[in-house]
Amino acid sequence: MEGLLGLLQGFEVVFTWQNLAFALIGCMTGMLVGVLPGVGQSAGMALLIPITYHLDPAGAIIMLASIFYGAAYGGTITSILMNVPGESESIVTTFDGYPMARQGRAGVALSISAIGSFVGGTSATIALALVALPISRIALQLGPPEYATLMILGLTLAAGLLGTSVLKGIIMVVFGLMLSQIGSDPGLGIPRLTFGNPNLLDGVPLLAIIMGFYGLSDVLLSVFRPLTIGGSASKITRLLPERSDLACSVGPILRGTGIGMVLGVLPGMASAVSTFFSYAIERRVSRTPERFGKGAIEGVAGPETANNAFANASFLPLMTLGIPGSAALSILFGALMIQGVTPGPLMFRDHPDVAWGLIASMVVGNGILLALSFPLIGIWVSILRLSADLIGAIIIVVSLIGVYTVQNNPFDILALATFTMIGAGLKWLGYPLAPAILAFILGRPIESAIIQSLNIAQGDFTVFFTRPISLTFVAVAVLVLTSSSIRLYREAAAERRNLRGAQS
Amino acid sequence: MSKDWIGCAAWAAVGVGSLVAAADLQVMTRFGPGPGLFIRGLAILMLGLAVAQAVGLLLSRRTVVRSRATPDNPAAILNADENDEAMDVTQSGLVRFAALAVTLFAYGLVLERVGFLVSTTLLAFVAMTVLGRSASRSAIEAVMAVVVAWLVFGQLLGVNLPNAAIAPLAAIGL
Numbered sequence: 144m145e146g147l148l149g150l151l152q153g154f155e156v157v158f159t160w161q162n163l164a165f166a167l168i169g170c171m172t173g174m175l176v177g178v179l180p181g182v183g184q185s186a187g188m189a190l191l192i193p194i195t196y197h198l199d200p201a202g203a204i205i206m207l208a209s210i211f212y213g214a215a216y217g218g219t220i221t222s223i224l225m226n227v228p229g230e231s232e233s234i235v236t237t238f239d240g241y242p243m244a245r246q247g248r249a250g251v252a253l254s255i256s257a258i259g260s261f262v263g264g265t266s267a268t269i270a271l272a273l274v275a276l277p278i279s280r281i282a283l284q285l286g287p288p289e290y291a292t293l294m295i296l297g298l299t300l301a302a303g304l305l306g307t308s309v310l311k312g313i314i315m316v317v318f319g320l321m322l323s324q325i326g327s328d329p330g331l332g333i334p335r336l337t338f339g340n341p342n343l344l345d346g347v348p349l350l351a352i353i354m355g356f357y358g359l360s361d362v363l364l365s366v367f368r369p370l371t372i373g374g375s376a377s378k379i380t381r382l383l384p385e386r387s388d389l390a391c392s393v394g395p396i397l398r399g400t401g402i403g404m405v406l407g408v409l410p411g412m413a414s415a416v417s418t419f420f421s422y423a424i425e426r427r428v429s430r431t432p433e434r435f436g437k438g439a440i441e442g443v444a445g446p447e448t449a450n451n452a453f454a455n456a457s458f459l460p461l462m463t464l465g466i467p468g469s470a471a472l473s474i475l476f477g478a479l480m481i482q483g484v485t486p487g488p489l490m491f492r493d494h495p496d497v498a499w500g501l502i503a504s505m506v507v508g509n510g511i512l513l514a515l516s517f518p519l520i521g522i523w524v525s526i527l528r529l530s531a532d533l534i535g536a537i538i539i540v541v542s543l544i545g546v547y548t549v550q551n552n553p554f555d556i557l558a559l560a561t562f563t564m565i566g567a568g569l570k571w572l573g574y575p576l577a578p579a580i581l582a583f584i585l586g587r588p589i590e591s592a593i594i595q596s597l598n599i600a601q602g603d604f605t606v607f608f609t610r611p612i613s614l615t616f617v618a619v620a621v622l623v624l625t626s627s628s629i630r631l632y633r634e635a636a637a638e639r640r641n642l643r644g645a646q647s
Numbered sequence: 648m649s650k651d652w653i654g655c656a657a658w659a660a661v662g663v664g665s666l667v668a669a670a671d672l673q674v675m676t677r678f679g680p681g682p683g684l685f686i687r688g689l690a691i692l693m694l695g696l697a698v699a700q701a702v703g704l705l706l707s708r709r710t711v712v713r714s715r716a717t718p719d720n721p722a723a724i725l726n727a728d729e730n731d732e733a734m735d736v737t738q739s740g741l742v743r744f745a746a747l748a749v750t751l752f753a754y755g756l757v758l759e760r761v762g763f764l765v766s767t768t769l770l771a772f773v774a775m776t777v778l779g780r781s782a783s784r785s786a787i788e789a790v791m792a793v794v795v796a797w798l799v800f801g802q803l804l805g806v807n808l809p810n811a812a813i814a815p816l817a818a819i820g821l
Contacts (some may be wrong), residue, residue, distance in 0.1 A: 197804040231724060238718040305725060310703065314658055314696050321665060321689045328672075328682030335682055336668050359751070365778070366743040367734040419724045426721075436718025532778035536785075537792070539747075539774040540767065543754055544796055548806040556755030564748060571734060572654040594680050602679065630725075 146273040153503025169209025177217015184214035185357040193545030200482040205504040232414040239442030256447040263452030264509040279463040279488035291592035292616035299620040300411025319579035323586020342554040355562030392444035399448030407456025410466040421449035470577035662694035762811030
């Protein structure tokens with residue numbers, strides 16, 4: 144009940160002209176960056192943080208959150224129309240969405256995605272509203288050892304679940320933790336690794352890392368990438384799904400909602416896992432699995448629903464535990480911190496307007512997306528023809544001005560330039576950046592949780608393994624890492640056998 | 648794979664460098680864990696990971712091409728790397744990359760000296776030209792971009808944008 148009252152309070156925050164306008168602008172911008180080649184969801188959010196800095200907290204967060212789900216839908220548009228998935232979670236959508244488009248059913252695929260996203264997103268949001276308060280109360284009961292191991296578990300999931308190398312993921316986590324060590328020490332205020340630079344006493348500016356890793360480094364690296372002109376977009380004839388399409392999609396949408404919600408609440412879980420699960424399950428339950436990959440509407444409806452349910456459910460660990468699950472959410476985390484709101488269990492007590500406004504804005508934002516997705520598709524398709532050099536230059540100018548305007552300190556520009564170089568180098572070497580950003584954000588909270596635990600246990604390091612809950616977290620973390628490593632090793636061995644077989 | 652060895656060496660350097668830089672930070676104080684505890688622990692962990700990576704590189708016989716995700720093999724999505732777009736490092740590409748990198752740092756160094764209008768116009772012009780737009784077109788668009796940026800940040804959002812600090816530019820009101 145409390146949750147529903149909170150949600151009502153949230154609607155009060157959202158339903159002002161100003162905040163509705165922010166949600167609308169956010170959804171449009173989100174779809175725009177989702178559609179633009181070479182600009183992902185995270186980059187779009189990173190670029191707009193400086194602009195939202197000058198708004199009030201509720202408006203700023205509503206706008207950034209709208210960009211978050213708007214961009215997810217933008218990725219759907221390019222996946223279906225052009226076979227270009229923006230992010231890894233959209234890959235599955237290309238399997239059946241693009242064949243549907245080639246059969247002239249692009250409009251149907253897009254509308255079923257929009258409907259599925261709306262159902263999945265709204266259900267997840269209502270569930271979030273209902274359980275957020277009770278969970279944040281449980282979170283407040285967690286002791287420092289449990290909290291420390293829970294955050295480490297989140298980082299482990301982020302490092303170990305996706306990608307070709309578990310080791311590279313862990314290295315990036317350690318790198319992010321090391322970066323978080325720069326600045327004054329939390330206990331005594333002694334400067335650490337600041338190299339005599341007073342600008343570093345407050346730590347490395349988060350915005351510089353986020354914008355360098357996600358906005359600028361890709362622009363700089365674009366000079367090495369052959370110009371890819373997306374395939375010609377398919378024509379859209381019919382928009383609304385037929386009754387048979389809807390009948391086929393009810394099951395996938397319901398199952399997708401469930402899958403997305405369950406996986407979304409796990410901190411550090413990747414969204415691509417939910418789309419993969421949904422696709423695999425739809426294929427298994429289907430009476431005609433051979434249609435999959437050739438334009439089966441179930442293969443679009445399920446994963447797209449799961450993706451959006453996941454995205455909205457993943458706000459739960461962010462808002463109740465203070466653990467962002469993905470790169471995009473860590474950017475939102477950073478934006479909240481810049482606004483003076485600490486995401487975590489205390490958010491509902493200290494900043495109820497922001498917390499509930501954010502949740503309510505998800506319902507409104509999903510509605511806006513559903514309404515906007517059809518009339519604007521033509522515009523998005525034409526935007527795809529904007530030239531990459533212009534987009535790149537705009538990103539460079541906006542991010543440099545943006546990072547400066549937050550504190551009016553030219554040092555932040557130099558920091559941004561430095562992290563752009565580091566990010567470009569790491570991308571070139573094939574390291575994932577999301578785990579580093581997550582680790583950077585969680586570094587200080589983990590450090591203080593560990594120090595508190597050690598103080599409670601009088602310096603005994605076994606405190607993390609003797610309490611049942613924290614031991615469980617550690618065990619799950621170890622399990623995830625070993626199972627991922629074994630899976631990757633087996634696949635590599637299988638690939639090697641295939642290669643050898645092909646050669647002989 | 649020489650690329651992997653570059654990464655491995657860089658991490659070893661990060662580990663050693665942090666140990667050196669944190670040499671005078673106390674690990675334990677009278678009050679409990681000191682300021683140097685975590686950075687030392689992390690640096691040692693990083694060195695360990697670099698060694699593990701090196702061992703892995705020595706033992707692996709050849710690089711494996713991962714299968715792409717297809718409708719028949721959706722599980723391969725889990726192996727998709729965050730950035731798997733192909734990169735083709737050419738000499739002209741390196742020159743352009745370096746030009747952009749220098750421009751970024753230069754902007755931070757000159758912004759408060761020559762003022763927002765001049766430095767941002769130059770920034771936009773260089774960025775567009777290096778990214779492949781013709782110089783004449785970039786020049787016009789750079790001026791337009793700066794006017795828009797000045798309106799959005801300076802007027803709409805009310806940010807204090809720096810004026811030029813050096814005499815000749817300041818005299819004419821930039």
